[in-house]
Amino acid sequence: MHVRHLSLVDFRSYETAEVALEPGVGTFVGLNGQGKTNLVEAIGYVATLASHRVAQDAPLVRSGAEKAAIRLAVVRDGREQQVELEILPGRANRARLGRGGPVRPREILGTLRTVLFAPEDLQLVKGDPAARRTFLDDLLVARQPRWAGARADYDKILKNRNALLRSGRQGVDRGALEATLPVWDEHLASVGAHLIYARLRLLRDLAPYVGKAYDEVSAGASDAGLTYRSGLHEQMAEALAAGEVPEVDALQAAIHQTFEQQRRSELDRGVTLVGPHRDEVTLRLGELPAKGYASHGESWSFALALRLGAFQLLRHDLGTDPVLVLDDVFAELDGTRRERLAAMVADAEQVLVTAAVAADVPPELAGRMYDVTKGSVTARE
Numbered sequence: 001m002h003v004r005h006l007s008l009v010d011f012r013s014y015e016t017a018e019v020a021l022e023p024g025v026g027t028f029v030g031l032n033g034q035g036k037t038n039l040v041e042a043i044g045y046v047a048t049l050a051s052h053r054v055a056q057d058a059p060l061v062r063s064g065a066e067k068a069a070i071r072l073a074v075v076r077d078g079r080e081q082q083v084e085l086e087i088l089p090g091r092a093n094r095a096r097l098g099r100g101g102p103v104r105p106r107e108i109l110g111t112l113r114t115v116l117f118a119p120e121d122l123q124l125v126k127g128d129p130a131a132r133r134t135f136l137d138d139l140l141v142a143r144q145p146r147w148a149g150a151r152a153d154y155d156k157i158l159k160n161r162n163a164l165l166r167s168g169r170q171g172v173d174r175g176a177l178e179a180t181l182p183v184w185d186e187h188l189a190s191v192g193a194h195l196i197y198a199r200l201r202l203l204r205d206l207a208p209y210v211g212k213a214y215d216e217v218s219a220g221a222s223d224a225g226l227t228y229r230s231g232l233h234e235q236m237a238e239a240l241a242a243g244e245v246p247e248v249d250a251l252q253a254a255i256h257q258t259f260e261q262q263r264r265s266e267l268d269r270g271v272t273l274v275g276p277h278r279d280e281v282t283l284r285l286g287e288l289p290a291k292g293y294a295s296h297g298e299s300w301s302f303a304l305a306l307r308l309g310a311f312q313l314l315r316h317d318l319g320t321d322p323v324l325v326l327d328d329v330f331a332e333l334d335g336t337r338r339e340r341l342a343a344m345v346a347d348a349e350q351v352l353v354t355a356a357v358a359a360d361v362p363p364e365l366a367g368r369m370y371d372v373t374k375g376s377v378t379a380r381e
């Protein structure tokens with residue numbers, strides 16, 4: 001798939017922008033702070049309903065404006081679909097597909113698929129477990145948008161269960177608490193088991209692509225791997241770390257069993273200690289964890305391999321390429337990695353690149369150039 005046109009109103013630094021795009025490579029070039037990343041951030045937002053840079057929506061709206069709008073024309077297998085999103089911080093966003101009436105924002109997920117690689121991705125390797133959980137869960141949704149609903153349900157259940165446990169610490173009658181808690185245990189175990197199951201299947205499918213991408217980026221046989229580390233009881237945790245994918249029922253039973261083991265700690269601490277929100281994915285190079293052991297260059301290669309692995313998995317699953325976005329990454333890579341990356345993505349249907357200096361982008365990947373200067377985007381002839 002590819003984006004044929006991008007329109008912005010009051011998004012970040014843009015009052016308005018109209019950008020015609022083409023399949024193949026498009027490179028946005030401009031000095032720092034001119035608005036290159038803002039363009040690809042808007043495209044990524046339509047694909048994921050989230051920014052790769054900020055957790056809140058307010059910074060996405062041009063300072064002084066009340067709302068921002070992004071409109072895209074997306075082409076898949078020769079058919080074009082219009083998708084429009086209005087961002088209203090503090091309120092529900094509004095979405096529209098084609099010429100139809102408003103739809104719930106979640107319904108536009110799947111219209112556009114993107115894989116975005118940015119300097120922030122180094123945190124996938126060096127950062128906290130939350131970054132890797134988000135990577136995995138975002139990829140679940142990119143693969144099958146219905147997982148967005150399960151994720152939201154899980155977050156709600158977790159919030160309610162935590163509130164109940166906290167109320168226990170604040171002196172609410174423990175009898176009443178212990179009568180209500182099983183209801184939330186049941187909800188959490190049910191949705192949580194499905195989420196863990198989906199993550200395990202995703203990891204199993206993704207790992208070979210990541211291993212292959214790592215070897216291509218680093219030109220070596222490094223045995224890059226992914227391991228699921230679960231807070232479930234010991235026997236189950238060992239099985240999951242070994243790459244087993246149990247049935248949902250078995251995972252659900254394991255969550256209940258671990259709740260029983262952890263009951264006292266949960267009541268004392270007032271927080272849920274069991275479930276997918278406590279699990280983690282570790283990245284390995286051979287037997288060593290990447291975090292804390294990998295060199296700076298190896299960490300970059302791993303981050304890149306995760307994104308390129310995701311790209312290959314989606315390409316295989318969907319039968320069409322997601323739009324690949326390489327935001328500001330060439331300046332971070334050494335010459336060899338730059339060239340290997342360029343060779344690896346050259347056959348993607350659409351690659352959007354941002355760079356402060358055109359010379360950082362390998363010439364074979366430069367494609368169509370766009371100059372970005374404060375508030376305007378101009379395609380070079």
Ligand SMILES: Nc1ncnc2c1ncn2[C@@H]1O[C@H](COP(=O)(O)OP(=O)(O)OP(=O)(O)O)[C@@H](O)[C@H]1O
Nearest residue numbers: 012013032033034035036037038059061062063356
């Ligand atoms: N909500 C907003 N309202 C107005 N301007 C904004 C808003 N958010 C960001 N900006 C401006 O957008 C600019 C940053 O744009 P962007 O991040 O796209 O830069 P860039 O061209 O990718 O730069 P670099 O090469 O440094 O990464 C900054 O000048 C910033 O002040």
